[in-house]
Amino acid sequence: MVWSLVKIVLFVAAIALLTLGAGYLSESGEGIRIAVAGWEYTLDPLQTVIAALVLLILVWLFIRLAGLAVAILKFLTGDETALSRYFDRNRERKGYQALADGMMAVASGEGRLAISKAAKAERYLNRPDLTNLLTAQAAEMIGDTKKASEVYKRLLSDDRTRFVGIRGLMKQKLSEGDTETALKLAEKAYALKPKHEEVQDVLLKLQAEKGDWKGARVTLGQKLRQGLLPRDVHRRRDAVLALQEAKGIFAEGTPIEAREAAIGANRLSPDLIPAAVMAARSYIAEGRPKYASRVILKAWEAQPHPDLAAAFAEIAPEENPSERLKRFESLLRLRPDHAETKLLRAELNIAAEDFPAARRALGDLPETDPTARSLTIMAAIERGEGADDAAVRGWLARALTASRGPQWCCDKCHNIQADWAPICDNCGGFDTLSWREPPHGGVPLPHGAEMLPLIVGSPARRAEAEEEAAAYAEGAEEAESPRPPDASEEEIEDAPVEEPEAVALARGLRPEN
Numbered sequence: 001m002v003w004s005l006v007k008i009v010l011f012v013a014a015i016a017l018l019t020l021g022a023g024y025l026s027e028s029g030e031g032i033r034i035a036v037a038g039w040e041y042t043l044d045p046l047q048t049v050i051a052a053l054v055l056l057i058l059v060w061l062f063i064r065l066a067g068l069a070v071a072i073l074k075f076l077t078g079d080e081t082a083l084s085r086y087f088d089r090n091r092e093r094k095g096y097q098a099l100a101d102g103m104m105a106v107a108s109g110e111g112r113l114a115i116s117k118a119a120k121a122e123r124y125l126n127r128p129d130l131t132n133l134l135t136a137q138a139a140e141m142i143g144d145t146k147k148a149s150e151v152y153k154r155l156l157s158d159d160r161t162r163f164v165g166i167r168g169l170m171k172q173k174l175s176e177g178d179t180e181t182a183l184k185l186a187e188k189a190y191a192l193k194p195k196h197e198e199v200q201d202v203l204l205k206l207q208a209e210k211g212d213w214k215g216a217r218v219t220l221g222q223k224l225r226q227g228l229l230p231r232d233v234h235r236r237r238d239a240v241l242a243l244q245e246a247k248g249i250f251a252e253g254t255p256i257e258a259r260e261a262a263i264g265a266n267r268l269s270p271d272l273i274p275a276a277v278m279a280a281r282s283y284i285a286e287g288r289p290k291y292a293s294r295v296i297l298k299a300w301e302a303q304p305h306p307d308l309a310a311a312f313a314e315i316a317p318e319e320n321p322s323e324r325l326k327r328f329e330s331l332l333r334l335r336p337d338h339a340e341t342k343l344l345r346a347e348l349n350i351a352a353e354d355f356p357a358a359r360r361a362l363g364d365l366p367e368t369d370p371t372a373r374s375l376t377i378m379a380a381i382e383r384g385e386g387a388d389d390a391a392v393r394g395w396l397a398r399a400l401t402a403s404r405g406p407q408w409c410c411d412k413c414h415n416i417q418a419d420w421a422p423i424c425d426n427c428g429g430f431d432t433l434s435w436r437e438p439p440h441g442g443v444p445l446p447h448g449a450e451m452l453p454l455i456v457g458s459p460a461r462r463a464e465a466e467e468e469a470a471a472y473a474e475g476a477e478e479a480e481s482p483r484p485p486d487a488s489e490e491e492i493e494d495a496p497v498e499e500p501e502a503v504a505l506a507r508g509l510r511p512e513n
Helices: 002-028 045-077 082-107 111-125 128-141 145-155 162-176 179-192 197-210 213-225 231-251 255-268 273-285 289-302 306-313 321-327 339-351 355-362 372-384 389-401 448-455 459-474 489-494 500-508
Strands: 032-036 039-043 407-410 433-436
Touching: 082 111, 082 128, 111 128, 128 145, 128 162, 145 162, 162 179, 162 197, 179 197, 197 213, 213 231, 231 255, 231 273, 255 273, 273 289, 273 306, 289 306, 306 339, 321 339, 339 355, 339 372, 355 372, 372 389
Parallel strands: none
Antiparallel strands: 032 039, 407 433
């Protein structure tokens, strides 16, 4: 309110001053005489001031009109002017609006509308680095891979968009199943942006699928250096890659280097069972059984596994069952309550023909955790103790339909594999196989035949058991098949035969009378 009063006072004062000035000029009496082409004009002081102001305004209007004419001339010749900048701003506003509409169309799943908006934005903006990317995404959305590929190739010509183009083509080749081309594109994208996490993951996966273990280890190390991978996870995955690299060296026929690589893989991750088995066998081949025992014992303490027991048996293959049972004590006492320890101790006692001890070692596993292996061992114990055939057949019949126990199972897709591998055969996951019991069903036990040398002490009885197991698997054996007491002939004929080691144990380990 005070400021409004001040402005009113100032306005009144200005009017008063102008009025006084005009009155002073009128009363001064002096004027200006102007003679032009025989005409003479006499202006008093007030008229002179007014004429000067009008002349100043006319000069200003002339200058502005002259500038406008020059601007129009420049606009017509293509030079930048205020007028051209006005039209440019208008075109830019329309272009960015079309670009925003195209992005919204992509987000809402309207691919064809997004393509039309991208074309409109390109006409207004002339920014292919933006509009081409929008066009490619919209083309992929509607399934026009050919158009998307053409747009990605156009992006390769610009340094600012080359990485985007390579990445887009790489994802297209991956969806098409062309892993060879995808790997080359991933390598180029990795060279442009080595810190890009998605490109690192794709490159690592493709290198592992191709068997480029050395290159995969380099990529994995880059992820560790950039802090994208925990150190313990890196050590585990690096051990997996080192193990596969060792297998590749072994396949090339250089056993010394393969042994060193296997030992190095085991040092990276002592709990990796395949690496421990391979390192132990490398030490056995070098004549260093103590080192082999140390590797197996450390791995067994982390995770008991039948492969570790088989490798431990290979340290002294000619020992008799009693000697083997005594030597295995160092292994068995590490995890005495583990199911694998109980099963192994029972098998060793069966091989030594100490069936009561085998029953004590097995405990209540057939009831609390009935697996095909534990039930088969019970059948062998019953046969060894002289039980009638009905009891033995009952255990074997239960073994045919029981759970297969722990197996190599993928943590992502729950696919079951007979042997460990760095990559899941089903989903392609890297280092996703773990030794555990799958949720449902399973495949036949992969280690039945390999465990026979561990269970059967002498070579003669080992050969006999292996021959009977093979004969049973081929259907060539004419002896009666395991069957439950009340089963019909049709049920026996239709029953799946998955465990030849059950008959090998029940028959091959029968005590001699």
